[in-house]
Amino acid sequence: MNFTLIDWLILSFYLAFSVFIGVKAKRYVEDLEAYFVAGRRVKVALGSATLIATEIGIVTFMYLGQIGYLTGFSCFVLGIIGAFAFFVIGKTGFVVSKLRKLKVITIPEFYEMRYSKGVRLFGGMILFLGGVLNMGVFLKFDGLFLAEVMGFGLERDVLFLIMTIMLLIVISYTVLGGMFSVVITDFMQFVILSFGMFITTFFILKNVNLFDVANAVVKYYGEEGINPVLNPRFGWKFLLWMLIASVTTSGLWQPVTSKSLSSEDEVVGRRIFTYTGLTLAGRYMIPMFWGVCALAAFGPNVDSQIAMPRLIAKVVPNGFLGLLVAGMLAESMSTYSAYLLAWSSVTTRDIIQPIFRGKLDENSSIMLTRIIAVLIGLYLLIFGLFYEIPTTAFQYIAVTGAMYTSGAFGCVAGGLYWKKANSTGAYIALILGAIGPLAFLVLSLFKDFVPKSMHFLLDVNLSGFISFILAGIGMVAGSFLTNKINPPKNIEFEK
Known part of the structure; x- marks a missing residue:
């Protein structure tokens, strides 16, 4: 057991305080906008902190740490690409500014405005599928981290207990307080984890010599550990995929986009992305x-x-270890709460409500969203325990994200910036964007039975990259070929 009494006291106090603050936020939930987008009152500082907190939980440290261990310094390029993407969105307002002007709560709402109710329903279903698959490994990796750092061992019953406790804590305040719970607790968690990252890096450097680190990369990986183009896990396909995916995910991944949609106006939304981008390279590279x-x-x-x-458990002393775990758990709570709220709100507003004969009132929508959040949480527990990912955690999360973002990029960017985009092109973009990632995930379960001629479908980097190409072709070709029989439905923006 690595945890001592002082570690347990720090962890228990901080988690109890976080849940208390989150549950107290329930008093501010007056209506749908308050629950889903914090009443659109979020300012730059709070918005930046909550976006940073949302995108770096224990699972983030786990998959970034894993890819650092497997690829050496060559993975650092991912931090540069990610920072560049956020900076582009922040400076140009690409996609997010126009969506904020339209005052949508979810991305599929835009599909109905620009295309049709059917596109909204179909897009919502793909977003939900990609989102819950993407989130499916979060709880397991968090459980692995906590079990190893705390010294409990990696037996399945231990993982199940840790994962269950985490899930109960997150659901207790997310379900009650909605986005207000998320943004209120995120700022506090951002500060705690920033300090935790600093002290962890200090103790690691105190115990591991930088010269030995450089020698280890050269010894075990050679030039592949320094040059991402030569690394077999990366290469040009992967880097191009990451460049495209980083921009699209930054603007169109519902948990991220919701922070911009929660802002006071589109100018604040853009600044949130800019300031978040300034920290992103460091937040990637430190756990790597x-x-x-x-x-x-x-x-x-x-x-x-x-x-x-395992390294953290070895080098970080007691007391500091408890503070680090508290900070990481808190950030994970931020990630889970934002993701649970995103996927449950999409299900309620974009899947159930469009097919519901009578329009759901606000109270019914909030209650249904809470129920779906609980069901998603149960899925995470079961899926995480039994599913073995077919690639690195980083690439799994990227390819499940591409299942939605590739088609969404064609639909949203096309719909916002191209007058000829129509519903036929939107349907084709969504379908073709999902095919590559879905084929990879399904075939990887039966890879021993896949003919050699089809092994290219088991290349995660190719599947992710080609999904964006196919989605773009689908939007352009589908719209051009059917423009006369299916005229586009344009929307007007307030000046």
Whole structure:
């Protein structure tokens, strides 16, 4: 057992305080906009902190640490690409500013405005499928981290207990307080984790020599550990995919976009992305660096999923360890709450409500969203325990995200910036965007039976990259070929 009494006291106090603050936020939930987008009152500082908190939980540290352990310094390019994407969105307002002007709550709402109710329903279903698959591994990786760092062991019953407790804590305040709970607790959690990252890096550097880290990368990976183009896990396909996906995900991934939609206006929304982008490279590279340090400390033969948390358990002293785990757990709560709220709100507003004969009132919509959030949480528990991902966690999360964002990019960018985009093109874009990632996920379950001639479908980087190409072709070709029989439905923006 790595945790002592002081660690448990720090962790217990902080989690109890977070839940208390989150539940108290329920008093501010007056209507749908308050529940889903915090009444659109979020300012730059709070919006930036909550977006940073949403996008870096324990699972983020786990998959970034894993890819650092497996690829050395070559993975650092991902932090640069991610920061560039946020900076582009922040400076240009690409997609997000126009969506904020339209005052939508979810991305599929735009589909109905620009195309049709059917596109909204279909797009909502793909968003939900990609979203819950993407989130499916979060709870398991969080459980692995906590079990290793705390010293409980990795038996399935231990993982189940840790995952269940985490789920109960997150649901208790997300379901009650909605987006107000998320943004109120996120700022506090952002501050705590920033301090935790600093002290962890200090103790790692105190125990692992930088010269040994550099030598380990060269010894075990050679030039592939430095040059991402030569690394077999990356290459040009992967880098191009990440460049496109980072921009589209930044603007169209519902948990991220919701922060811009919650802002006071489109100018504040853009600044939130700009300021978040300034920190993103560091937030990626620090846990990646921890993973590279684990390579130097343990060599290349440790389970890549637990190498980084094992290093943390070894070098961070008690007291500081409790504070770090509290900060990481708090950030994970931010991630879960934002994601649960995003996927449950999409289900309620974009899948159930369009097919519901009588319009749901606000109270019914909020109640239904809460029920769906609980059901998604139960799915995370079961899926996380039994599903084994077919690639690295980073690439799994990227490819499940591409299942939705590739088609959404064609639909939203086309709908906002191209007058000829129509509902036929939108349907084709959504279908073709989902085919590549879905084929990879399904075929990877039966890879021993896949003919050699089809093995290219098992290349996660190719599946992710080609999904954006196919979606773009689908939107353009589908709209051009059917423009006369299916005229586009344009929308007007307020000046």
